[in-house]
Amino acid sequence: MKAVNVGLLGVGTVGGGTLEVLRRNADEISARAGRTIRVVKAAVRDVTRARSVSMDGIALTADPFEIVGDPGIDIVVELLGGEDIAKQAVLQAVDNGKHVVTANKALIALHGNTIFEHAQRRGVMVAFEAAVAGGIPIIKSIREGLAANRIEWLAGIINGTSNYILSMMEAEGSDFDGALKQAQALGYAEADPQFDIAGTDAAHKLTILASIAFGIPLQFERVYVQGITAITLTDIIYARELGYRIKPLGLARRTAEGLELRVHPTLIPQPCLLANVDGVMNAILVRADAVGTTLYYGAGAGAEPTASSVVADLVDVVRAITTDPENRVPHLAFQPGLLAAAPMLSIEQIETAYYMRLNVLNRPGVLAAITKIFGDSDISLETVLQKGFPKDSDPESRSRSRPEHGKSNQRVTIIMLTQKTRERNFSVALKKLSQLEAVDDNIVRIRLENLS
């Protein structure tokens, strides 16, 4: 049977990995796909630059639009990243009747609704397994493997770079910037690593997961996003002492009042498998009504793990080329006309537990005043721990207080875990706490999920 011709947009880390995997496993891949998959053309920024991967037999161009307009190309693999050029190129490819495979989570999260509309009209496929959790086949698992289920919630470590940084801080006492540099050197981080550490990359991925899990359109703007930049080694150590680990978590949950979509650092109990996912590894825990809880674990970034998903999508597209478009797996898991507009909860409406660290004057009655505020706010405390002032705490807060006659000016650190409460309620209590004279106002608050 005639070979399928592929045009590659971008030959960076993932593009290079894709070429390697396609070459190394060529026989097995064509035996699975039923046809030979040939990369015939690639768009690269500099056509003269020497590359670590062989480009033999592949025509090079600096213009991605030359590939999307080439009538000899059946499938376009978009690995440019970013939004603008990638969106134009993908829409043109689709409008030209080409199937598309992409690893671009920003593109799908922000423009997927439009892209899938175009694809539906033209009867082509846009596959995006590599956009979420690198090599883990999570899109296929939720969209196809869990098709019998009503999904209740999913919680995932879906940014390898953030997980790598927090793991290195905990395991080796690395500082934040040093660990980030290592993640960049290993090719895990985005071109702009702010996307990783500020939580945007995870929010793109959560948008996609929520859509296929709950049958809703892609709604990136509804995700609450908080990155890992404020996490300190002090909190990592205290969390561990209390039996938790701090992980960069993406959470999508169906509640009676609406959907929660949030990305933020989270304390997770140490015995939970998710708490033990370290380094660049990703994992997604999915709770569904029929199957119960399932866990998907693997490399969340890197050349060949991501290429594994790109090539799997290529095989899927090649297999589906001969299928009637109406009978293919829908892009967002549910039939396009049946995506529902579900209410979304704001972060103030969600319910969760909290870890809190505050520095207070070591005087009688201070703890009582603090616990009274929680009692008045109907918030139950789970654990209270008092520590001497840590060496690496904010020295400013120490100089802020002046000794009062006859009273101790010594400060101590109090760590508290609360039980589940509504965020709005907790924020009000926190504000009251910070108004107490004996409490420094730099209170650390990290959300905590038991995932049970």
Ligand code: HSE
């Ligand atoms: N920068 C991403 C991460 C790469 O660290 O997870 C995979 O999407």
